[in-house]
Amino acid sequence: MIDFTLTENDQKLLGQVREEALVARKYARHYDENEHEFPPDRLPEADDFPNVYSHFKDRTADDTSMPVISMLVSAGQTWGDYSVRLQRGKGGLGNAALRASGTPEQQEKWGGLTLSMAITEPGCGSDPSKVQTTAVLDGDEWVLNGEKIFVTTGCRCEGVVLWATLDKSAGRAGIKSFLVEKDTPGFTVAHKEKKLGIRADDTAAFVFKDCRIPRENLLGGDESIPKESSGGFKGVLKTFNMTRPAVAAIGLGMARAALDFTRDQLREAGIEIEYGTRLQGQSAIVAKYLELEALTEAAELTILRAAWLSGESQPNNLEASVCKAKTGTVVRQVTQGCIDILGPLGVSREHLLEKWFRDVRITDIYEGTGEIQRMITARELLGYTRAELS
């Protein structure tokens, strides 16, 4: 039976995450307004707290509650800020890709590095089968050539899981992932991207020019190009099933922050949110707030369900897309609705609400846009193949 009950330890962990988030929030505006700066790995206040990541140390790989707790921790951290952390943990999207596609030896070798994941190119985003970056085998080395854009953790990562094609005419089947370490000659970070929101986040563009990596850096170690066009792509899909609920949780934390701020502002104005009263007895503002809160809770449940299934080692392809699509829409409705309720307070840079409004926009873009998630959902529910519905 599905069960999201938290242990006493998990509740303690989430309490600490909340305290840390409040500290991080103090720095949020500074790094939003100084996009060229990176938040430090440790804030000065970090010495006052035990390391939050130590809570995870004693949990074993067969602890099925881990994915659910990880979602709640992520949402708790972004309740403070999208990018600023009391202490930055290791890891990035590429680590999930390594876990999904790498052999046990590759995971052992590179699992300790912070890895980004580079699929998107100037001419390829929603449809990763259009990847133009090439990998050509030359003796015992792969030679990589191409360009990647909007790579999260691109500047700070120590390596990247790079998607490249062995044979453009093979479409999806020709695409493989490669581990490229940061100091490899021919691999350059071209620039840091400038953005509407999540400005402090490290998003970069990469160039690969005759970049040579050892043959064994092909993840999974399988150099064949499968005949079936879906075969070479399983790694991407497996990665997304792990990362889509995670990015939804990140958005959820910011929507909750917006709701909490709005509730506090209403309270200061003498308007209490009352639960359990009938619609007829509520003011329009309270009714609107409650609607936004209900949307947020619905989104949260879709995220926890997708994470719970992954913890139980059950397929979650449908649920990962549902939670990403639902949350991507909800966080926009919620932050915009909070601005509707608060008016000028909502757009003033004296407060963080306008920043959360900008920051949540990404939830519906990266890891597959809302349109793509809705298409995957339709395919799964209606039993269409990719060829029938794309």
Ligand SMILES: Cc1cc2nc3c(=O)[nH]c(=O)nc-3n(C[C@H](O)[C@H](O)[C@H](O)COP(=O)(O)OP(=O)(O)OC[C@H]3O[C@@H](n4cnc5c(N)ncnc54)[C@H](O)[C@@H]3O)c2cc1C
């Ligand atoms: C801050 C940020 C961080 C990112 N981090 C990463 C990262 O770490 N690694 C990485 O590889 N990429 C990353 N991306 C890229 C992101 O995943 C892509 O931007 C996204 O997948 C969309 O691709 P695109 O920009 O090429 O848009 P396009 O694919 O050109 O889509 C444009 C529009 O068309 C719609 N559309 C496209 N195809 C269809 C269809 N078949 N049916 C209906 N509508 C469709 C899309 O939904 C979208 O609205 C990041 C992007 C941003 C902004």
